[in-house]
Amino acid sequence: MKSILFILSIIFLFSCTEKPKELPFYGMSVVNSPLGLDTIFNPLPNFEFTNQMGTKVNNETFMGKAFVADFFFTSCPGICPKMTRNMLKIYDIYKEDVNFISHSVDPKRDSVEKLNTYANKVGIKNAETWHFVRAPKEEISKMADTYMVIAYEDSTVSGGFEHGGQFILVDENQFVRGFYNGLDDESVDRLITDIKLLLKEE
Amino acid sequence: MENEIQDKKGMKKTILVAFAILIGFFVISKILSSISSDPAQQSYEKHCASCHGVNGEGLKDLIPPLANADWLLENQDKFACIIKNGISGNLVVNGKTYNQAMDGKNLNDVQIYNIINYINQSWGNDIAVITTEDVQKQLLNCK
Incomplete structure (x- = not known):
């Protein structure tokens, strides 16, 4: 009996201590020293997209501020509205401190005008914080690979595109710091707490 | 001495009962929440x-x-x-x-x-x- 109480009290003790948490780095790493003690991660490679205002955006546009990225397309009949709904939830909390980028996976149909209409419909009237961007197909796949998520054309799925529902968290120096399921409320809440951590780090 | 042992026993019992009540509440609330959503x-x-x-x-x-x-x-x-x-x-x-x-x-x-x-x-x-x-x-x- 005593030992059970002891174990229980230990569990309680540990459940109360809050570990100072730091977000991990993701991506291809390079081991730097001969001893292999220094692991260096790569930031995002150079990119350039066109946003819903027809303006070119690139690494520089986003440098110095963390951002959340996802993949979608405006004529998506399935998961995209839910992702947009969840992204809006994050946007409402962090629009002052964090940028947002939604990559269209459908460059054929998603013209600047279409992206602009979609952005307006969800209440994003300018591209100061939230960019809805288009790029040639190869650029989109390259970006998806960098984020290590799925985004490709597939005529067998509804809407014609396969894309994961992930939200990707990128820090102010453009290192990938987290993956979340944009369709799952708990995962989105985790992203909300992680952004807080990341902002403290900066 | 005997009193002390009695006291300890009493305390253990109280702790056990408290745990049982806690667990009971937890189980009941889970059951109730699953029933109420149609x-x-x-x-x-x-x-x-x-x-x-x-x-x-x-x-x-x-x-x-x-x-x-x-x-x-x-x-x-x-x-x-x-x-x-x-x-x-x-x-x-x-x-x-x-x-x-x-x-x-x-x-x-x-x-x-x-x-x-x-x-x-x-x-x-x-x-x-x-x-x-x-x-x-x-x-x-x-x-």
């Missing part, structure tokens, strides 16, 4: 709420509302088919034009029946309850 609401929340919202409010100017929507009232005869097969093109709901395609849902007759009646009777909606026969008849005649 299957119709669960189906709605699983298949519809991500776009139309848990309160049928829609999503900004992208997704039309289901709560107090004139369009819904006027299109009851197509409701089951729309859930089953989806819909696309312009829709004017409460004077506002929406144009976002919706996927058909892979649901059975009972689930569709549940969802329709849940929507028809929630958030201030007061549309007549339909029967499973109504749903089946509609589904046989989808265009």
